[in-house]
Amino acid sequence: MTAAAQSPAGTAAGQSDAILEVSNLTRVFGGVRAVDDCSFRVRRGTITGLIGPNGAGKTTAFNLISGFLKPTSGTIVFDGERIDGLPPHVIARKGLVRTFQIPKPLGSMTVLENLVLVPMGQEGERVWNAWFRPGLVGQREREIIDRALAVLEYVDLIRLRDEYAANLSGGQKKLLELARTLMAEPKMILLDEPGAGVNRTLMRRLVGYIEELCYERGITMFIIEHDMDLVARLCNPVIVMSEGTHLCEGTPEEVRNNPQVLEAYLGGQYR
Numbered sequence: 666m667t668a669a670a671q672s673p674a675g676t677a678a679g680q681s682d683a684i685l686e687v688s689n690l691t692r693v694f695g696g697v698r699a700v701d702d703c704s705f706r707v708r709r710g711t712i713t714g715l716i717g718p719n720g721a722g723k724t725t726a727f728n729l730i731s732g733f734l735k736p737t738s739g740t741i742v743f744d745g746e747r748i749d750g751l752p753p754h755v756i757a758r759k760g761l762v763r764t765f766q767i768p769k770p771l772g773s774m775t776v777l778e779n780l781v782l783v784p785m786g787q788e789g790e791r792v793w794n795a796w797f798r799p800g801l802v803g804q805r806e807r808e809i810i811d812r813a814l815a816v817l818e819y820v821d822l823i824r825l826r827d828e829y830a831a832n833l834s835g836g837q838k839k840l841l842e843l844a845r846t847l848m849a850e851p852k853m854i855l856l857d858e859p860g861a862g863v864n865r866t867l868m869r870r871l872v873g874y875i876e877e878l879c880y881e882r883g884i885t886m887f888i889i890e891h892d893m894d895l896v897a898r899l900c901n902p903v904i905v906m907s908e909g910t911h912l913c914e915g916t917p918e919e920v921r922n923n924p925q926v927l928e929a930y931l932g933g934q935y936r
């Protein structure tokens with residue numbers, strides 16, 4: 666019997682290093698094998714990049730991992746537990762959350778309401794009503810509101826806390842999206858193109874947050890990114906997908922110099 670098989674479920678020696686293990690993952694849309702027998706692992710405490718040409722299956726892989734799509738076949742293990750096929754809110758409660766390339770805050774709610782809703786789910790409205798009737802604010806509700814305010818301080822959106830999310834700039838919406846993920850107290854965040862449509866100043870701030878959240882708070886980061894300078898600066902290792910599957914992985918330097926990667930990009934639509 667192997668050491669892994671002898672250990673209790675979820676604590677096997679081989680699993681402690683990998684927070685995410687994707688095995689033989691496949692998702693078919695009609696005739697398209699968007700993700701095709703794809704396997705990889707993400708090490709705990711890393712900022713891991715996911716790159717590949719357009720249509721390589723990166724977004725579909727993220728949607729499968731975060732529960733927004735169900736796999737056709739294959740398994741996904743997060744922190745020692747099978748999560749494939751579970752709905753997004755259950756996966757988020759286990760500590761795995763994702764952001765979207767186009768952030769999706771609830772526009773008709775304020776910045777603060779957007780954050781309060783994350784841990785409370787359907788109960789968020791109740792917390793909110795209680796906020797206006799201070800005598801009714803319970804211990805848990807108070808804690809959630811205080812945590813939301815602290816997160817807004819952290820991402821420097823505190824002065825916009827009563828603004829409707831719909832009125833925020835694109836960059837501010839990105840920060841709000843990051844703030845919402847932090848409210849879920851994640852162990853791992855999937856970031857979909859944090860660099861897309863972001864100016865240099867905000868990009869520097871986002872890079873700072875990503876590094877600090879990973880290296881100081883221990884949140885594993887898994888990032889889809891097309892901006893190769895940003896990938897080289899932030900990510901190690903980098904996983905390359907092509908045609909729905911895992912092509913290779915390595916340091917940014919290694920993947921950049923890998924002829925298979927060049928071929929995958931030049932054979933597709935080089936960006």
Ligand SMILES: Nc1ncnc2c1ncn2[C@@H]1O[C@H](COP(=O)(O)OP(=O)(O)OP(=O)(O)O)[C@@H](O)[C@H]1O
Pocket residue numbers: 694697698699700717718719720721722723724725726
């Ligand atoms: N809902 C869907 N229905 C049908 N086909 C889809 C669907 N979602 C994705 N696909 C197809 O699956 C393949 C992989 O798409 P996906 O968006 O995952 O790639 P990607 O690597 O994220 O691409 P990009 O870098 O351009 O965002 C593409 O051929 C795409 O057209």
